[in-house]
Amino acid sequence: MATFDYADMQATAHELIEEFGQAGAVKRVTPPDPVYGGDPVPVEYTAKLVPMTYDQRYIDGTTITTADRQIYISSVGLAIVPTVGDVIAAGGVEYHVIAADPNNYDGVTNVVFIVQGRIAA
Template sequence: MAQFDYTRPRATADRLIKRYGQAGAIRRTTTSGPAYDPETVTTDHACQLAVMQYTDDKIDGTLIMRGDKLVYLSTAGLSIEPSTADKVVIRGEEHATVYVKPLSPAGLVVFYEIQARR
């Protein structure tokens, strides 16, 4: 049985996020150097993302709070794998990353779903 090729759905997701989304960034902060004199470097990684509001039936006040944003992050041109330690920059405003969930059937990441909180 032939395995399904997910490169076309990935290209479709990238195209739709670019068309209906916006430019943003994943902000990653790294620390290096000795513990007594660490150096902190913050780097913005450009990306394309589509930002939506959670519907009222999804907001439970504990896991998903009012004001949280549902972000679909395109893999096109993305040089890093986002994590909860990163920040998401939406329209110039920094948001905390509550969770990151890759949609990755058969090991190929089609896009990332991120819950962002201000």
């Protein structure tokens, strides 16, 4: 029985995002050292991404609002895995990550990152 090639799917997702997406960034704030203190340090990771409006059938006004975006982020070359608490910058708009899915089906290859972004206020 043949195994599925997740690296090939990752490459396909990357090609589509490269072609139809835009440049953006994933911002993560590193907390201060618990012993020495200091200030939180924001770190920005450049990414290729595609922000898309949710289909109307998924919008319930609470979990997913009309202002939320489903953001597809290429996993190729991204040094981090986007998680809740990160901020995604896309098209001059910043989105807080509400939910994140790395689409890692084999436990090794992150095919594409799909996050729910809510406009940062």
